[in-house]
Amino acid sequence: MNQSAVWRIENGQRRINLDDALGFAQVFEITLADLVSPPELAAEAAELIEDVARAERAVQQAQRTHQQASDHLAAYLAKHPGTHEWPGAPTNR
Incomplete structure (x- = not known):
């Protein structure tokens, strides 16, 4: 396509097929x-x-934060076996 045709298209003097x-x-x-x-x-x-x-x-960051918190909690509970027995503690049921 030559420059003249492009100019005509840009200036509305030629339709594009x-x-x-x-x-x-x-x-x-x-x-x-x-x-x-x-x-x-x-x-x-x-x-x-x-x-x-x-x-x-944001979802991916929240998932990473959740996984880190869960890992830290699991490690803590593994070191302190009786900790998970307080009233209202989360259970794995």
């Missing part, structure tokens, strides 16, 4: 849906994806 759109999507390494979607939808999707990623990182 499906072959052109697929080529642009491939060149810019985006999906065809991203190419034809309004930019604000892409920005909103990016924010939502980041929210999910942030929540996933």
Whole structure:
């Protein structure tokens, strides 16, 4: 595609056919849906994806913290066998 054709597309003087759109999507390494979607939808999707990623990182950190606490409790109880017998102590039932 020559520069004149690109200029006409950018300035709304030439429509893009499906072959052109697929080529642009491939060149810019985006999906065809991203190419034809309004930019604000892409920005909103990016924010939502980041929210999910942030929540996933928080879940993973919470799981690590829980596992460490459980390991420390198990080690403590192994060293102090009678400790788990106080009223209200967690049980393995």
